[in-house]
């Protein structure tokens with residue numbers, strides 16, 4: 287691909303539950319290239335307010351490229367106002383994708399908090415082609431943060447849900463779902479994405495039990511291209527950019543707080 | 544086709560549009576190299592004598608029409624730059640302005656000596672003005688120190704030398720005059736304005752390094768005024784920057800007295816901004832029937 291920036295057409299933009307939206311856009315060139323864990327950097331309006339682009343994991347790449355997002359601030363609210371046919375200014379696909387599990391892995395456990403579930407669907411779209419047990423542990427704050435997750439179930443993913451208030455699934459945090467799964471250090475692989483304290487709990491659990499895995503990290507971004515060095519986070523190998531060296535980092539490398 | 548070529552020292556650039564240090568990274572990430580070749584010059588991120596790891600996160604913060612950054616000149620150091628990065632920058636085939644920073648005059652001299660053994664460099668820009676390194680004062684806050692440093696550097700550099708100035712001063716034209724007296728071939732301005740943002744819930748700074756530098760369209764009117772002021776004070780060319788987002792912005796700088804213009808922060812939002820600026824300047828000159836860019840530089844009417 288010559289140019290990483292393009293303007294595409296919005297195909298649909300729907301509210302999936304009280305908090306979450308799914309936007310799809312027609313980008314045949316992106317479709318061919320994008321890998322699980324990569325993201326797109328979207329300009330929410332033509333003007334200078336808000337100023338930065340906004341990064342979103344690719345949620346799905348089948349007929350169209352889809353993002354799954356929470357309308358929480360000015361940028362995402364502008365995104366939620368887009369309708370079919372609107373132009374969408376997109377940079378991507380960006381970032382280093384998830385590594386796929388080696389052949390001796392038999393079980394993949396995806397552990398997501400809130401909107402952190404976004405990169406997991408495209409991952410399960412790829413992994414379902416292999417004979418693996420796929421599990422999703424999902425933590426939402428309330429019923430407003432839970433949607434049907436039919437696409438995961440269609441991919442053969444076993445889904446377990448926890449909410450802070452117990453309005454759906456188990457009452458508690460995503461770590462209260464660990465007991466639902468039999469983790470094996472030799473053949474389980476973990477992917478996690480969500481708020482840092484949640485990923486830190488997953489990391490502590492994985493390291494203690496000697497389970498390999500990756501975390502998809504977030505940091506505020508300007509360029510999204512590894513140019514400004516603004517989105518660096520600490521790893522055992524020094525500062526790394528989330529946008530270029532990540533978002534996917536090994537659980538035994540990234541330093542989470 | 545209007546004549547867009549300009550000169551800095553003895554070096555001719557085919558057009559006046561470049562990019563601001565620290566905002567372009569590796570050009571190849573931005574767009575195809577055929578496009579980068581159209582620019583007058585490119586400027587990679589500032590390099591120091593020794594490698595620097597940069598500041599702790601959070602390093603950037605979004606502000607109205609701009610951003611605060613405190614990257615802390617994360618870079619691999621001059622030796623690795625020369626060995627690993629310089630060859631790929633040279634391969635692009637566009638004039639290269641290398642931005643360097645020493646923490647004292649001796650370090651500047653060591654860096655220049657190392658670059659002197661290289662070729663394929665169009666000019667060297669001395670970053671006298673990074674606000675994010677915990678120094679009490681910047682080189683570019685002291686006209687005498689600026690002059691003394693420029694004397695040292697220009698006496699040994701085989702490349703034209705540009706002094707990059709800070710807006711965090713009482714009178715930027717005095718510093719520009721110091722640079723000119725020290726033999727600088729050009730000055731570039733402005734670097735970022737010292738800035739802060741506070742999280743009112745935690746009552747902590749948003750920025751890991753506590754303070755940072757403001758850039759982007761928010762600072763443009765300040766930058767235009769400073770270019771105007773410096774243009775009246777010195778004879779050497781000015782490279783103008785600070786919030787340029789489109790051709791009309793760049794033309795303001797040129798009319799105020801800038802010989803060259805650079806896009807910076809806007810590259811993060813619109814990676815083609817520098818090319819659009821170039822296209823827009825050319826279109827404006829055709830429309831205004833101006834055949835040579837030199838007729839535009841500093842043509843501000845009273």
Ligand SMILES: Cc1cc2nc3c(=O)[nH]c(=O)nc-3n(C[C@H](O)[C@H](O)[C@H](O)COP(=O)(O)OP(=O)(O)OC[C@H]3O[C@@H](n4cnc5c(N)ncnc54)[C@H](O)[C@@H]3O)c2cc1C
Nearest residue numbers: 340341342343354355356359360361362401404504505506
């Ligand atoms: C690699 C990556 C992938 C992401 N994927 C998704 C996704 O699939 N779905 C989704 O809903 N959100 C995702 N996010 C978070 C999303 O970018 C923010 O929610 C969004 O930028 C908020 O913008 P705003 O204007 O609505 O909110 P505001 O909070 O007003 O934004 C202010 C500034 O903070 C930044 N910011 C706010 N929250 C975050 C965050 N969590 N991470 C990084 N920067 C942030 C914004 O980009 C902006 O620069 C991702 C972030 C990263 C870094």
Ligand SMILES: Cc1cc2nc3c(=O)[nH]c(=O)nc-3n(C[C@H](O)[C@H](O)[C@H](O)COP(=O)(O)O)c2cc1C
Nearest residue numbers: 563564565589612670733734758759785786807808
């Ligand atoms: C993320 C970031 C990194 C920067 N790094 C450098 C640098 O390494 N050296 C330097 O001389 N200026 C650096 N600058 C300053 C710019 O080169 C420029 O002077 C300033 O941002 C004003 O221009 P702008 O508003 O168009 O960005 C940096 C600016 C930003 C936003």
Ligand code: FES
Nearest residue numbers: 510512515517529
């Ligand atoms: S956002 Fe610029 S380096 Fe990551």
